[in-house]
Amino acid sequence: MRFQKFPRIWFVGVLAAAAVTCAPGNDARKRVVPSYDLFSGRLVQLSADQDGDGALDQWTYLDGNRPLRGEADLDGDGRIDRWEYFDRSGALTHVGSSSRGDGVEDTWSWIAASNGESRVSRSRARDRRFDRQEFFAKDTLLRAEEDNNGDGRSDRWDRYDAGVLREAAYDTSGGGRPDVRLLYDDKGRYVGIESDPERDGTFVRLSGDAAAKVKAGVAK
Ligand SMILES: [Ca+2]
Numbered sequence: 001m002r003f004q005k006f007p008r009i010w011f012v013g014v015l016a017a018a019a020v021t022c023a024p025g026n027d028a029r030k031r032v033v034p035s036y037d038l039f040s041g042r043l044v045q046l047s048a049d050q051d052g053d054g055a056l057d058q059w060t061y062l063d064g065n066r067p068l069r070g071e072a073d074l075d076g077d078g079r080i081d082r083w084e085y086f087d088r089s090g091a092l093t094h095v096g097s098s099s100r101g102d103g104v105e106d107t108w109s110w111i112a113a114s115n116g117e118s119r120v121s122r123s124r125a126r127d128r129r130f131d132r133q134e135f136f137a138k139d140t141l142l143r144a145e146e147d148n149n150g151d152g153r154s155d156r157w158d159r160y161d162a163g164v165l166r167e168a169a170y171d172t173s174g175g176g177r178p179d180v181r182l183l184y185d186d187k188g189r190y191v192g193i194e195s196d197p198e199r200d201g202t203f204v205r206l207s208g209d210a211a212a213k214v215k216a217g218v219a220k
């Protein structure tokens with residue numbers, strides 16, 4: 001599975017554009033429109049026409065100089081396709097995108113890596129509930145966690161090798177840790193199922209009817 005790299009941070013671009021529109025001799029078609037709070041006079045929004053087609057395509061919401069969030073229509077179809085989120089210090093934390101390009105935000109790409117892994121969150125039902133977390137080393141998917149029953153806790157853990165699913169572990173009892181796992185070979189083909197009904201960390205291979213029954217209970 002490939003991982004789309006973060007598009008360039010465009011908040012910086014907005015400020016740069018604001019500067020260049022004031023300078024003579026630059027492309028006058030580009031436009032940045034600042035908005036200020038009527039009472040405090042603080043800058044609250046920068047709207048920009050970055051591609052110079054006369055239509056605004058980029059909006060950054062601010063508290064003075066501190067960005068709060070941003071939106072952009074990068075392909076000019078009138079729908080937002082990029083969302084930006086900032087922490088309290090104004091640092092970009094994650095970038096939202098739409099996997100289908102239809103204006104519905106369903107993917108968050110996190111900026112900071114943890115233990116060398118970068119993270120992407122996905123809202124599989126596209127309902128703003130980000131219920132699948134994917135972890136990458138560079139462009140390679142390493143593992144994923146899913147919350148399939150909506151209780152806010154992971155109940156499925158996938159492990160990948162060279163981008164191929166090798167293990168899918170499930171919490172079937174609500175105990176917060178896996179008690180069933182499906183194993184796959186290096187081509188991603190199913191090879192067996194193991195169970196840990198006592199949840200003591202020791203899995204035993206199932207066979208026959210028991211394997212089929214447990215597998216039917218977890219495999220979609
Ligand atoms: Ca434009």
Ligand SMILES: [Ca+2]
Binds near residue numbers: 072073074077078079
């Ligand atoms: Ca768009």
Ligand SMILES: [Ca+2]
Binds near residue numbers: 147148150151153154
């Ligand atoms: Ca869950």
